[in-house]
Amino acid sequence: MLGNMNPKQMEKMMRQMGMKTEEIDAREVIIRCQDKDIVITSPAVQKINMMGNDSFQVSGVVEEKTNGPFSKDDVAMVVEQTGSTEKEATDTLEKTKGDLAEAILLLSNN
Helix, strand or coil: CHHHCCHHHHHHHHHHCCEEEEEECCCEEEEECCCEEEEEEEEEEEEEEECCEEEEEEEEEEEEEECCCCCHHHHHHHHHHHCCCHHHHHHHHHHCCCCHHHHHHHHHCC
């Protein structure tokens, strides 16, 4: 139903419902979770105020980063270098406290 509405009509309808929108010129949005960070690069951010409450709508390119001593790129490198599974690479990186060279050596010797 709303998919056929042009942006100006949508904006007018939102104003009538007491909603105000504002574009936010953001370079990056980071959502910090307990075990990882979700980084959104080149985001399109819109602030929406409805009846005094602000909410944000964010879209863009998503990248997840673990909050440990190593990243998903580190895991990928170990997998690529050793032919191991992601689980094996992750477990070995945890054991070596994120030391890539040591993890690769351990998995290569198995």
